[in-house]
Amino acid sequence: MRSDSALERLLADGEFVVTSEIGPPKSADGEDVRRKARLMKGHADAFNVTDNQTAIVRMSSLAASLFCIQEGVEPIMQMTCRDRNRLAMQSEMLGAGALGVKNLLCITGDHQKFGNQPQSRNVFDLDSTQQLMVFKRMRDEGEMWCGDSIKVPPRMFLGAAANPFADPLELGVVRLAKKAVAGADFIQTQAIFDLQRFDEWMGMVRSRGIDKDVHILAGIIPLRSAKAARFMASKVPGMSVPDEVLARMSRASDEKAEGLRICLETIEELRGRPGIDGIHLMPVNWESALPEITERAGLLPRPQARR
Amino acid sequence: MIIGEQKPLDEIIAMVEKEGGGRILVAGCRSCVAVCLAGGEEEVEQLASSLREHSDDRSLGWELRTVTLQRQCERSFDEAISELVDWSDALVSLGCGVGAQVLSEVYPRRVILPAIDTSSMGAPEGGGKWKERCSGCGDCTIHLSGGICPIARCSKMLQNGPCGGSQEGKCETSPERDCAWQLIYDHLRAKDRLDLLEASLPPKDWSRSRDGGPRTVVRGRGSGR
Ligand code: SF4
């Protein structure tokens, strides 16, 4: 095992894992994170703690991860390349390791233009592939990127993101292969509504054998309303929501119920796909949906990781 | 070439007023900023007449003269206009940020008012568009990316492929902006050299870019290596 992560253990044991998401608050209220953690505990194996998501300032992912740990919930700390140079990244990796964070997700980060402070500078000293290279070296070689040795290296299960719906499709797969070599142990995908395109992508991933090197968790967002679906289709970068899904949502008399139905159907479809080792559920602005989804999808109770 | 555009007239007027008006020399440049139609002879004359009009409408009594230098970024050209500069109270530069600075160095007692916002190193696209092409990173690697620079042309300077926001050829930041990685992909595919994209680029050495501090190139010594 590369880490003491329960997520890593479950994946190694061949469990179909469930990860979800906890968004830190736009405040210094630690109780907010604890409350969410308590609400969601037991409904997923680990929880992404987002890092200034969509470039909106929130409590740091490290601090919020610590609140999760205190509630007995395993965090997957996200870290964007947008906000930190390699010095800050390495020091935060050390701090996170010391504080008991066991999973770290390396991501590029949405452009600051989407946030509430578009006047800020971005960093991008490293891209997410290079970030993985640095963290892998720290963990496996016990060395900083510059070669200085680390007495107590961080033990961390490393993740990365992939978007099957971004263009050019083929180049996205090449980039995923690079991430796998660079150090990604697991991958979470963008939310899947367009199964046809997903299958096309997954076919390319499998034909390169990338699914043998990394665990792939399929991204799922339950649609809360037809309006939310339209927003995602048109305003969120890198999303693909087919017309058919939009039509189902706008026809529905009970939009929430229809959203859950679509979500459960998608999970059922994806569970049968070779190379998919779990799902990543992102109940954006709808945290309370998580228990119902995991229950109805037959994903409960979550297994205990062997120690 | 260097790309820049003229500041809005009211901002230029505000700068001149703050400096007290009087005798105003507008100094342009025949090089890059003339090509991007920001600070060439024609723009210099236009700006001067706009300032004159502003003064006449308000009886401010401003006097205006103009000059367009061969290259405002070279001292020798700047030195040749000392008589005009001596005549003037205020000096408005329609050169790029480099030209305006050299002018300021040559005439240390003058305040140089920058009337151009200099943005980048780029090329004309036609149709009145100039696009950024190079960020001066000091370590050129465009042979690895189809002759297209991801440092200057990707909104996130990504070196190992596109982010998840690239869709239908456009960058997530704007439907008006091409995704650099789509351009790179299309170019290398046409050349049948997609193999180039399989190689991972390790963290870049930014010490040769602006991050290493302002750079000086000395002939024969190489670019700061
Ligand atoms: S790689 Fe560096 S030097 Fe080459 S075009 Fe890009 S920014 Fe300029």
Ligand code: SF4
């Ligand atoms: S969409 Fe393309 S150009 Fe824009 S940030 Fe992403 S990779 Fe770079």
